[in-house]
Amino acid sequence: MSPRSPLRNAALVCNVAIWLLILICREGRLVKAQSTVSYKGWNCRKHSAFVTEYGAKGDGKTLNTKAFESAIQNLSKFAADGGAQLIVPPGKWLTGSISLISHFTLYLHKDAVLLASQDQKDFPMLTPLPSYGKGSDAPAGRYQSLIFGTNLTDVVVTGANGTLDGQGEPWWTKYRAKQINESRPNLIEFVYSNQVQISDITLLNSPNWNVHPTYCKDVIISGLTILAPTHSANTDGIDPDSCTNVKIENNYIVSGDDCIAIKSGLDEYGITFNMPTTNVIIRNLTCFSPTSATIALGSEMSGGISNVRAEDITAINTESAVRIKSSAGRGAFVKDIYVRRVTMKTMKYVFWMTGYYSSHADTGFDPKALPAIDNINYRDMTAENVTMPGYLEGIAGDTYKGICMSNVTIGLASVPNKMLWNCTNVEGVTSRVTPQPCALLKEDAKVTDCKFPEDKLPIDQVVLKVCAAPVLA
Structure with missing residues (x-):
């Protein structure tokens, strides 16, 4: 038979048609995908499966934890x-808590919703993080997050704006009533991992913090919509914790706590663990949080926080813009912080620092372990309807130094605070700031603009690959 005979050509056409359907077979179940959708990831995947192939049912009632576990266990053989x-x-x-694996992508299609079980038994118990010595809520252990992983490389959680719904209301109620002795689960947490990506999904009603990468390196968090009632308990948006090389961009957050909180361990535990959060980019963030900060540095900062670059930020009806929280006993440092192009509307404070954030892990902290706060830069900021421009409170005997503010215009509320600026134990310079700052922040005509580094951090040079995910017929 000739290689180009009509019969052979017909066979080739038939084979191509079959492959265009992307037939995927697992354990005797055939799933047809007639098209694909694209997404960006650290790496694209050679193998694909639908969770339905493992018996999962998307009826909102069937508990699918075992189906997810079976799927992930089976797919783990393709890691290499x-x-x-x-x-x-x-x-x-x-579903209850799901543990992911390396070289793996969890992809949520549009209109896919992962509903967190409201049964505490569906969330395994973990020991406290070593840099904390306790849970975030309680001295005992902590519930494993809805999406969890430890010691992973190249893990991606993404989608076409699919949703994780933490159904957190019962957790908030029990927490406030002191009916649980362990710390509530977060929505997503990766620990001791690298090449972590969380992107293009919606997070709703987390029981506790939403996204918590911890002891991680090379982290990209982008395109998230994070929503929780502003009265909800401790629903921080994104909390990089003792992480290196982090990019957080293009996120929209409505929160019952800080929209972004940069952390690195607590008191003597964080000092001993000694793992700072450093080289962080925050870009194109919109935040609504009437009771907390747009970006918080601390209060858990006992491993240190450095080289944070935040730009193109919008804060609306939020308590403060960038808040530095520390206290005696924290030790370590918050240094080399750079903020520019921030737009604010309806704020209690614009600038807020405190060295008297008094919560502690236990009584074992060293009150002589004082934090070093230095080289804090703010520039090109505008605000409307502000109650108090600045409350800056260092620690007696531990002055917060190197504060710089330039090109800042703050419009006051119709009934502002009688004292517009309250400054103690701080020092720095200002240029073109209105209303006139306190005397400890001296006007310096030589200051044109406060510093903002123009070099690119390594995480900002990562180019994600364009990948494809099959769509069910």
Whole structure:
């Protein structure tokens, strides 16, 4: 038979048609995908599976934890062969905590909703993080997050704006009533991991913090919509904790606590663990948080925080812009902080620093372990309807130094605070700041603009690959 015979050509056409359907077979179940959608990831995956192939049901009632576990366990064999992606199609998928693996993508299609179980038994118990010595809520252990992983490399949680719904209301109620003795689960937490990506999904009603990368390196968090009632308990948006090389960009957050909180351990535990959060980019953030900060540095900062660059920030009806929180006993440092192009509307404070944030892990902290706060730069900021421009409070005998403010215009509320600036134990310079700052922040005509580094950090030079995820027929 000739290689170009009509019969052979017909066979080739037939084979191509079959492959265009992307037939995926697992354990005797055939799933047809007639098209694909694209997404960006650290790496693309050679192997794909739908969670439905493992018995999952998207009816909002069936508990699918075992189906997810079975799927991930089966896909783990492909880690060394191009990795794998688990596809969650449209539907409501009730589940308890899920542990992910390396070289893996969890992809949530549009209209896919992972519903967190409201049964505490569906969340395993973990020991406290070593840099904290306790849970964030209680001295005992902590519940494992809805999406969790430890000691991973190249892990991606992404989608076409699919949703994780933490159904956190019962957790908030129990926490406030002191009916649980362990710390509530977060929505997403990765520990001791590198090449972590969380992108293009919606996070709703987290029981506790939303996104908590801890002891991680090379982290990209982008395109998230994070929503929680502003009265909800401790629903921080994004909390990089003792992490290096982090990029947080293009996120929209409505929160019952800080929209972004940069952390590095607590008191003597964080000092001993000694792992700072450094080289952080925050860009294109919109924040609503009437009771907390747009960006908080601390209060858990006992491993140190340095080289944070925040730009193009919008804060609306939020308590403060960038807040530095520390206290005696924290030790370590917050230094080399650079903030520019911030737009604010309806704020209690613009600038807020305090060295008297008094919560502690236990009584074992060293009150002589004083934090070093230095080289804090703010420039090109505008605000409307502000109650108090600045409350800056260092520690007696431990002055907060190197504060710089330039080109800042603050419009006051109709009934502002009688004292516009309250400054103690701080020192720095200002240029073109209105209303006139306190005397400890001296006007310096030689200051044109406060510093903002123009070099690119390594995480900002990472180019994600364009990948494809199959769509169910």
